[in-house]
Amino acid sequence: xxxxxxxxxxxxxxxxxxxxxxxxxxxxxxxxxxxxxxxxxxxxxxxxxxxxxxxxxxxxxxxxxxxxxxxxxxxxxxxxxxxxxxxxxxxxxxxxxxxxxxxxxxxxxxxxxxxxxxxxxxxxxxxxxxxxxxxxxxxxxxxxxxxxxxxxxxxxxxxxxxxxxxxxxxxxxxxxxxxxxxxxxxxxxxxxxxxxxxxxxxxxxxxxxxxxxxxxxxxxxxxxxxxxxxxxxxxxxxxxxxxxxxxxxxxxxxxxxxxxxx
Ligand SMILES: NC(=O)c1ccc[n+]([C@@H]2O[C@H](COP(=O)([O-])OP(=O)(O)OC[C@H]3O[C@@H](n4cnc5c(N)ncnc54)[C@H](O)[C@@H]3O)[C@@H](O)[C@H]2O)c1
Numbered sequence: 001x002x003x004x005x006x007x008x009x010x011x012x013x014x015x016x017x018x019x020x021x022x023x024x025x026x027x028x029x030x031x032x033x034x035x036x037x038x039x040x041x042x043x044x045x046x047x048x049x050x051x052x053x054x055x056x057x058x059x060x061x062x063x064x065x066x067x068x069x070x071x072x073x074x075x076x077x078x079x080x081x082x083x084x085x086x087x088x089x090x091x092x093x094x095x096x097x098x099x100x101x102x103x104x105x106x107x108x109x110x111x112x113x114x115x116x117x118x119x120x121x122x123x124x125x126x127x128x129x130x131x132x133x134x135x136x137x138x139x140x141x142x143x144x145x146x147x148x149x150x151x152x153x154x155x156x157x158x159x160x161x162x163x164x165x166x167x168x169x170x171x172x173x174x175x176x177x178x179x180x181x182x183x184x185x186x187x188x189x190x191x192x193x194x195x196x197x198x199x200x201x202x203x204x205x206x207x208x209x210x211x212x213x214x215x216x217x218x219x220x221x222x223x224x225x226x227x228x229x230x231x232x233x234x235x236x237x238x239x240x241x242x243x244x245x246x247x248x249x250x251x252x253x254x255x256x257x258x259x260x261x262x
Contacts, residue, residue, distance in 0.1 A: 005033035006242040011084040013076070014038045015067055015134065016094035018046035020203030021153065024230035025091055025237045026050075030058030032238060037080050039065035040094065067094045067130030073137045086145040089241045090138045092131045092152045092175075097205050098165050099123050110165045120167040127171035128178070135182050135193065147190030151240045152179045153233075154195040156256050164209070176252065183250030192249035194240050199256025201228035223258030 002008060012029050016022030017038025023045075026038040030053040038060060040046045046062040053060030063079075065072050081087055098108045099122035108119035131152050142148035157164065158172030176195050183193040200206055200218050210218065210227060219227070236255045239245055254260060 002033060005031075006238060006244065007089070008033035010034045010088040010241070011080065011086050012036050012089035012091065012241060013080060013087060013134075013138070014091045014093060015065060015130070016040055016092075016153075017049060017062070018042035020205060021198065021201060021230045021233045022091070022093035023049050025093060025234040026060060027053060027058075028231065028234040028238050029089070029091075029241065030060050031056075032242075034089065034241070035059040035084055037061055037063055037076075037084075039063050039067075039076065041066055065094075067092070067134065068125045070133055070137070073133050077137050077141055081141040081144075087138055087141040088145055088148045090134055090142075090148070090150045091237055091241065092134050092150070093237075094126060094130055095153060095171075095205070096123060096126045097168060099126075099167075108165070110163075112166050115165070115167060120170075123165070123167040123171050124174070127168070128174040131175050132178060135178070139186065139189070139191065142186075142191045143189045148192070149241050149245065150179075150182065150186075150191065150193040151237050152193065152195045154179070154197050154252075156197050156199050156254065156260050158195070159197055159252070159254070159260055180250045187249060192240075192245065194245075194248060194251045194253060196233060196236055196240070197252055197254045197256065197260075198233045199228055199254075199259045201230060201233060203230060221259055222256070223261065226257065228255065228257060 012034045014026045017026045018040035050060040050062040154175040155172040158176040179195040
């Protein structure tokens with residue numbers, strides 16, 4: 001084992017790997033010795049992240065995956081297990097904020113009375129059903145590997161309510177409690193399932209809400225006085241993916257600069 005590497009020999013799938021938190025998590029996992037299959041809808045960006053990992057001496061490849069599509073999950077998991085012989089880690093990071101109204105092409109409304117059922121379903125499909133599908137479909141392969149770690153990205157919006165998109169809060173609350181039920185069911189197979197709850201992290205998803213008055217209010221509410229960086233969350237995922245977290249399951253890792261401490 002190379003000294004200092006925390007995921008030697010592990011095979012990890014990282015969704016949402018083309019951007020933000022997922023992109024950085026893929027890089028950190030690869031630096032720590034994992035073979036990383038990063039998945040997303042943004043194919044060009046994802047392929048560039050994978051090639052950067054390989055150029056840096058790591059093991060990484062990009063695969064297209066729409067996390068809302070069960071058949072795509074099945075072929076991804078089958079292919080990864082066939083190619084690498086095992087799957088040790090699944091990091092469910094892919095997510096959306098508000099979604100886009102297909103009729104107008106504009107971002108969906110945040111006001112609850114104006115929130116359409118289509119918008120609700122769109123957010124729940126990616127953020128909640130996507131996590132469910134991955135957690136369900138990876139089970140058999142992880143069991144064959146003798147155990148594993150599933151890391152589901154929720155949010156502080158899965159812990160407390162907000163004036164933002166209620167569908168987003170609902171989807172992230174679903175991830176939180178779903179992860180605990182999965183942890184109970186999968187414990188006998190030594191598959192750990194934990195949720196991660198980031199505060200405001202500077203990524204393309206969050207950036208529109210980090211400027212102006214909303215941004216000031218969020219910064220004021222963050223005791224550590226800065227927005228998160230993708231690496232702040234990636235290192236939490238690294239811990240949960242590693243054997244250092246062998247006795248941790250059904251738990252919530254809050255990484256939010258102290259925002260929900262008060
Ligand atoms: N940035 C924050 O402040 C923050 C805070 C709390 C939680 N989160 C969560 O962290 C996760 C990552 O968000 P981010 O901030 O890095 O955003 P991001 O937009 O940079 O990355 C999200 C990625 O998910 C991908 N994606 C979206 N729908 C997909 C689908 N159906 N199938 C596959 N991939 C899909 C996008 O293409 C994108 O590359 C999300 O689940 C988000 O809800 C983010």
